[in-house]
Amino acid sequence: MKLSFTLNGRAVQVAAAPDQRAVDLLRELDALDVKEGCGTGECGACSVLVDGVHKLSCLLLAAQLQGRELTTAAGLGGGDPHGPHVPHPIQRAFAEQGAVQCGFCTPGMTIAAAALLAENPAPTRLEVRRGISGNLCRCTGYVKIVDAVRAAALELADVSVDVSADVPAEALSAASDAALAYPAGETAGDASSVVPGAALAAPAGDAPGGAFSVTPVSARVRAKGRTTGSTTGSATGGGKAKAGGAA
Ligand code: FES
Numbered sequence: 001m002k003l004s005f006t007l008n009g010r011a012v013q014v015a016a017a018p019d020q021r022a023v024d025l026l027r028e029l030d031a032l033d034v035k036e037g038c039g040t041g042e043c044g045a046c047s048v049l050v051d052g053v054h055k056l057s058c059l060l061l062a063a064q065l066q067g068r069e070l071t072t073a074a075g076l077g078g079g080d081p082h083g084p085h086v087p088h089p090i091q092r093a094f095a096e097q098g099a100v101q102c103g104f105c106t107p108g109m110t111i112a113a114a115a116l117l118a119e120n121p122a123p124t125r126l127e128v129r130r131g132i133s134g135n136l137c138r139c140t141g142y143v144k145i146v147d148a149v150r151a152a153a154l155e156l157a158d159v160s161v162d163v164s165a166d167v168p169a170e171a172l173s174a175a176s177d178a179a180l181a182y183p184a185g186e187t188a189g190d191a192s193s194v195v196p197g198a199a200l201a202a203p204a205g206d207a208p209g210g211a212f213s214v215t216p217v218s219a220r221v222r223a224k225g226r227t228t229g230s231t232t233g234s235a236t237g238g239g240k241a242k243a244g245g246a247a
């Protein structure tokens with residue numbers, strides 16, 4: 001049977017057997033970032049986005065891709081499809097937070113994270129754990145992965161925060177709003193009063209809690225070369241690297 005669909009922005013026309021699985025067809029098409037771990041829907045390694053929805057390609061028939069828009073981990077970032085890949089903030093965060101060890105789970109994890117953040121841009125650590133619960137990692141112990149997803153969420157929200165602390169979604173939204181609303185011309189010292197850490201403390205029972213403080217990125221940038229107020233660890237520093245595992 002002849003199939004037509006879009007793979008990472010590229011129109012594809014390909015012949016497939018009626019009983020061929022999507023994971024096999026995608027790998028035949030050189031989408032080697034789509035891994036096969038269990039082959040039975042248990043590990044998440046074969047995760048892809050189908051029309052933006054997280055799916056397990058080992059459980060899909062190739063025929064189910066007809067007319068769909070497929071995104072694999074390689075399609076998450078930007079750049080010229082035939083040139084250098086520009087990592088998505090999620091992929092950069094995985095590299096920067098040390099969330100990649102052998103890398104086999106990483107493409108699937110980043111797809112799961114992208115689906116989660118599309119639905120919930122400011123997840124708590126618990127919500128991240130739930131969001132990636134269908135994706136198994138044999139290496140990392142998950143802490144770094146949760147850190148990475150939250151760091152990416154914070155980068156996308158233009159906020160810097162200690163990712164090891166838990167933060168309720170409302171607080172992240174408030175921090176993001178505050179960062180966007182920070183008036184031009186104020187000093188970094190003013191930033192701490194715009195987004196006081198105490199106001200963002202996780203409510204009892206939500207999580208490991210603990211005090212933390214947030215400094216809007218815009219304030220940190222403006223503070224360069226001036227007297228700075230206190231800042232927390234950045235979720236967005238460091239170099240760039242492409243997330244992904246071995247083929
Ligand atoms: S290979 Fe698809 S869920 Fe494991």
Ligand code: FES
Pocket residue numbers: 099100101102103104105106136137138139140
């Ligand atoms: S399985 Fe090795 S990094 Fe997740």
